Amino acid sequence: MASCDACKSGFSWDGKPTGTETTIAGNNTYVTGTSKSAAILIVHDIFGWTFTNLRVLADQFAKEANATVYLPDFFGGEVIPESTLTDPAKRAEVDVPAFLGKNSKAVRWSEIESAAKALKAEYPKLGAIGYCYGGWAITRLAAQKDLVDAVSTAHPSLLEKSEIDAVKVPLQFLAPETDQLFTPELKEYANKVIPTLGVPYEYVYFPGLVHGFATRGDRNNKLQKDGLERAKRSAVNFFNEFLH
Template sequence: MASECCKTGFRWNGEPTGTETTVAKNKAYVTGTSKSVAIILIHDIFGWTFKNLRLLADHFAEEANATVYVPDLQVAPLFGGEIPATTEMMDDEEQRNKFDFAVFVQKHGKQVRWPEIEACAQALKSEFPKVGAIGYCYGAWACFKLAADPSLIDAVSVAHPSLLENNEIDGLKVPVQIVAPENDFVFTSELKEYSNKVIPTLGIPYEYVYFPGVSHGFAARGDVNDKVQKEALERAKRSAVNFFNEFLH
C-alpha cells in the first residue's frame, strides 16, 4: 500500500524554462538568477527530469527569488538491472506492477544517495550565502538529514516525506516546514504525531501545514483537473515559497 501511492499521480502541462548544469559532479536542472540564495529540490522516485518538479523549481526560482537546482540522484534511469521508475507508469498499471519499490529502496537507500546529496549541498553552500532545500516523497528524508547540519543548509521544507525515521526528526537544527496530506500511508499518523510532539521542543522555527482531502504525492503529482487537489497543490507551493522567503531572505 505504501509503495503504491509513491508510484501514482498526474503529469502537468507546461514547459520548464531552466537549463542543465552540474553540481558536485552530478548533472542538475537549474533555474533562476539569484546570487545570494540557492534552493536544492530533491526529487522523488521519478528523477531529476520529471517535468512536474522542474516546473515547481521554476516557480520557486521566480517567487522565492532563488537559484534552484534539481540534482540528478540517478534513481530513475535503468540502474543495476532494475525496472526504472518512469512517469508513464502513473497511467499504466502494468508498468507500476513491474516496478519493485522494495528493490528500488534497497539499491537507492540513504547510505547510497546521501553522499551525493551532501556533496551538492556543500558545493552550493560554498557559493551562496543562503541555501534551502525542499524534498518530495523519497527526496524528503534527505532534507531532514541536511537539516541536522547548519553548515550545509539554512532551512528545509518537505512534502509528504517517505523513509523518514524518528532520529532524523530528533536531529533537526534549522527552520523546518512539513506539508502533510490527510491521507498518507508513508508519513503515517504516528510520524505526524511524533513530529508535532518533538520538533516544537528543538528550539527551531517549525511550520506544519495540513491538507485535508488529499493523499501522499499531491504536492508533486496532484490532479490539476480536480478542484480539491489543484487548490491543495497550489497552496503547498505557496506555503513553501512563503517559508523560503521568510527564512532565506
Template sequence: MACENCKTGFAWGGQSSGWESKIANNDTYITGTSKEAAVFIIADYYGWRFANLRLLADHFAKEANATVYLPDFFAGEAIDPDTMSDPAKRAAFDLPAFLARHSKAIRFPEIKSVAQALKSQYSKVVGIGYCYGGWAHFQLGADPSLIDAISVAHPSGLTREEIDNVKVPVQILAPETDPLFTQELKDYANTRIPGLAVPYEYIYFPGVAHGFASKGDPDDEVQRRSLERAKRCAVGFFNEFLH
C-alpha cells in the first residue's frame, strides 16, 4: 500500500556528536562509550545519514548508557532529506523501485551480519527499527542469539509470520493512523504476541501518523509530545533489557 507519510516529515535541527566507521563491512554512524551494551538502529528510507536518527542515536547512547550503531543497509542510497518538504522531489521518488533494490531477501543477510558482529562484542544488544527497520528487527527477534530485545516504531513490511516467530521481548510504538501497520496488523500483534511467552509492550499514540517517531513536526504540540514520548518509551525499554 502506498504511504505518503514515508516521504514526508520534518527535520529537527541540532548537531549529532558521534562518528562514522564500519561494522560487518557496512558504513555506520556510532555514538556512545559503553563496552557492555549496544543499541542497533535500523533506519527508515532516509537511511543512516538521516540527521533525525543520528540525534535519536545520541539520546539513546546517553540515556540508556549504551553504544549505538546506525548502519547503512541501502548501499549508500537513501531518500534526499529535502524530499520531506519538496512536493516535486516526493513525486519523483519511486518508492516501489527503491524497495525492489532493497528487498528483504537482498538486505537481511547484511542486517544479520551486523547483529552477529554486535553480539560478538557486547554482552547485551537491543534494537529499534523505524518503518523499514520494523520487519527487520522482527526477523532478528526470531533468534535470541542475534538480539536480546526489539522495539519498532510504525513498522512497514511486517507480516503475520514475522510476528508469530518473535522470541525476544517486544515493544511496539504505534500511531493512530498508519497505512502500513494497519489496524488489522495491530490487532493481530496484540492478540498473538501475548501468547508467545515474551515480555510485550504496545504503546499507542493518538492523533499522529506513520513516521511520527523519526520525523514528526516539533512545532506541532501533539506531534512533538508524541515523538518525545516515543523516545522516552524506547529508552525505558532499552534500560530494562540492557542493564
C-alpha cells in the first residue's frame, strides 16, 4: 500500500449528509437511519469517518437497505483533509506507511470488533461494508458467524489469504478491473476458495474501473458514475437479501 496513489486520490461528491453524530463502543460515530431491526457498520478508507462521500453513501444505505447505518472513527481522531483528493502537493505529504503503522490491524482490530459487538447487541441483524482500508476488517468480521449476518467490501486493502479462508457468512466483493491492492492473485484465490466454504458469495466485477472507484469515483465521468452507482446498488441489494 506504500505506493498506492489511488488510495489518496479521487473526487468529492456533492451532497449534504443528513445523519447525526454519536459514539459506539467509545468511538465517535456518524449515524443515519431509523431501523430497529437491522444495522450496517461501515469501515472507512484512509479519509476516515468525516469523509463526505462515505456519509452520503451511509445515508443512501439507510434509506435503500432499510437499516440504521453507523460510520465510526477508527483512526483515533486523525482526518486526512478531503482537499488531498485533488491536490498533488497534499497527496505527496501523506505518508501512507507511517499512517498504516499508526492504524495497523494490531492497533485497530479490537476497536472494530468492539463496535460490531455493540451493534449486534442492539440489532437483530448486522451487516458490514468496508472500503479500501476497511476491506480487511470486513473480511475478518466475516469469520464470526454469531457477530455479522453478511459483509461486503469494495476494492479491499491489506487483505490476506488466511482471512479469506476463514469466511463463514455471506460475502460480496465489489472488484474493479485494475487494483494494485486487491490483486489478480487475490481475486483468483477468493474466487477459488470462497465457493468451497458453503456460504453465499457474490463477486461483482467492474471493467475499466480502478481502486477507489466506489467511494471516490468521478460523477462527471459516465463510466465511473455508472460504476459507483452500480456498486451502491449491488451492496444495497445484497444487504436487503441477507438482513431482511
